[in-house]
Amino acid sequence: MKKTHLITIVALLLLLGIGINFNGATAKKAPVKTNIVTTPPPPVPHPDPSIAAFQEMMKVVAHKRCVNCHPAGDRPHQGEDSHVHNFGVQRGEDGHGTVALKCSTCHQKENNDFSGVPGAPHWHLAPRSMGWEGLSHREIALAMTDTEKNGGRSIEEIAKHLTEDPLVLWAFEPGLNHEGVPREKPPISKEAYIEAVKKWVETGAKIPEE
Amino acid sequence: MKISFNINGETKSVDVDGQTPLLWVIRDILDLKGTKFGCGKAACGTCTIHVDGEAVRSCSFAAKFAEGKEITTIEGLSTDENNLHPVQQAWIEEIVPQCGYCQPGFMMATAALLNKIPKPTDEDIDDNIVNICRCGTYYRMRKAIHRAAEIGGKTNA
Numbered sequence: 001m002k003k004t005h006l007i008t009i010v011a012l013l014l015l016l017g018i019g020i021n022f023n024g025a026t027a028k029k030a031p032v033k034t035n036i037v038t039t040p041p042p043p044v045p046h047p048d049p050s051i052a053a054f055q056e057m058m059k060v061v062a063h064k065r066c067v068n069c070h071p072a073g074d075r076p077h078q079g080e081d082s083h084v085h086n087f088g089v090q091r092g093e094d095g096h097g098t099v100a101l102k103c104s105t106c107h108q109k110e111n112n113d114f115s116g117v118p119g120a121p122h123w124h125l126a127p128r129s130m131g132w133e134g135l136s137h138r139e140i141a142l143a144m145t146d147t148e149k150n151g152g153r154s155i156e157e158i159a160k161h162l163t164e165d166p167l168v169l170w171a172f173e174p175g176l177n178h179e180g181v182p183r184e185k186p187p188i189s190k191e192a193y194i195e196a197v198k199k200w201v202e203t204g205a206k207i208p209e210e
Numbered sequence: 211m212k213i214s215f216n217i218n219g220e221t222k223s224v225d226v227d228g229q230t231p232l233l234w235v236i237r238d239i240l241d242l243k244g245t246k247f248g249c250g251k252a253a254c255g256t257c258t259i260h261v262d263g264e265a266v267r268s269c270s271f272a273a274k275f276a277e278g279k280e281i282t283t284i285e286g287l288s289t290d291e292n293n294l295h296p297v298q299q300a301w302i303e304e305i306v307p308q309c310g311y312c313q314p315g316f317m318m319a320t321a322a323l324l325n326k327i328p329k330p331t332d333e334d335i336d337d338n339i340v341n342i343c344r345c346g347t348y349y350r351m352r353k354a355i356h357r358a359a360e361i362g363g364k365t366n367a
Contacts, residue, residue: 086253087340099326100319100338105265106252108275114231115270117252178251 050203056196058137060186061144061162065171070126072133079177080184095125111175118183120170127151141207159201163194215276218242218286228274232266233257235273236283244284244314248342255341258315258322259283265322284314287321297321300358308345316341320355329359 046052060066068077074091075084092098097105107123126132129149132140143149144158153161162168172190174183186193200206214223217240224239231250236242236259245268248256252270259268260282261275288295294302297317307313316339323330323338330338335355343351 088336089340090337098337100265100323101340102264105258106267106270108271110272112252112270112272114229115251117270178253 046208048203048206048208050200050206051208053196053199053203054137054141054206054208056188057162057193057200058140059188060171060193062132062137062140063171063186065174065183065186066168067132069124070130070132072131074128076125077133091125091128095127097124111170111173113176113180116176116178116180118170118175120167122167124167136210138207138210145205145207155201155205159197162197211274213273213277215279215281217281218283218289224273226273228272230273231269232259232271232273232276232281233268235276236268236281242283242285246311246314248312248315253342254312254315255319256312256315258318258341260318260322263322263325265319282318284318287317295321296358296361297324297354299361300354304350304354304357306347306350306354308347312341312343312345313347316343316351320351320358323355324358324362328362330355 046055064077064080064082068079068082071077076089076091077083078085087101089101089103090098092102097103103123103125106117108117108119109121109123110119111117112119130143132143135143145155147153150158169190171186172193174185177183188196211228212223212225213228213235214221216222217236222240224235226235226239233245233247236245237247245259246256247269248254250269252267255267257267257269258265260266261271261279263280263282288298297320301307301313301317319339319341323334327334327338332352335352339351339355
């Protein structure tokens with residue numbers, strides 16, 4: 001074999017070796033599987049008990065199960081993605097739908113888990129003045145406690161509405177959707193929510209800055 | 211459970227599971243086949259009836275809620291073939307149905323609308339009649355709803 005051929009072969013082997021090393025250096029390491037489950041630490045409650053209660057309460061009040069029927073406009077929303085209610089459903093004059101397409105045309109006093117149509121007593125839309133869609137927690141609370149917007153309700157009457165109205169509490173028992181899948185519930189229990197509302201009112205119903 | 215109600219002018223009692231859709235009580239027990247099953251999810255409106263004068267989708271209306279109610283189905287809109295309900299007359303005049311399956315629901319929804327708004331505008335129709343027709347007879351139905359309003363107006367004059 002000629003000397004020049006040997007030099008060429010050696011050079012090629014060197015280049016190949018560099019390529020293998022280069023690929024090895026850039027390859028991503030496969031994640032190591034472990035049995036350790038990491039969960040984020042629970043948020044520290046606000047030191048002011050009224051604000052802490054407010055933050056708990058808002059986990060429900062600002063949840064889609066409530067806001068879907070507190071729209072900014074005249075059309076309710078529905079579903080986990082809060083899409084505009086199908087079929088062109090509208091508020092109507094009294095929040096109970098149009099004259100021949102009332103909420104009660106489809107929604108009855110309780111969930112119908114066979115058809116997937118949700119229901120609760122006096123199923124209807126909140127008034128326009130209580131449109132919460134797109135509002136911050138602070139803005140919702142300010143509207144909720146404004147007697148010019150809330151129908152002249154005192155803070156105690158608001159608390160009663162929030163903790164006793166079966167339509168509000170439906171959020172915790174929202175039933176199955178039309179595909180038989182349970183609707184998403186608010187992230188805290190009904191009991192924790194009711195306790196938070198009462199605590200918020202008892203401690204001065206503070207509304208924190210954003 | 212035993213449930214009693216008035217349907218198309220007659221008092222009826224049935225003994226069924228209270229969760230049974232009223233649609234199936236009407237069709238299978240009372241043998242009134244005019245009310246149709248469509249989607250079973252209160253979405254299409256084919257099963258529309260009147261409960262105490264209000265349009266209701268009977269596939270999603272538990273029979274227990276019918277206790278003591280006044281119920282009207284398409285068969286009860288008019289019981290006299292020589293004196294049809296304006297909606298029935300208009301539907302014939304405008305030759306609305308194609309396959310016809312969804313029409314009883316549309317007619318009951320229209321009758322409920324005319325009870326509230328005797329002379330509906332196109333906007334009133336759009337706002338209230340949202341049933342679904344797979345044959346696409348919407349254009350003829352709109353004409354028929356206006357025609358029914360005319361007939362009703364003359365009848366009531």
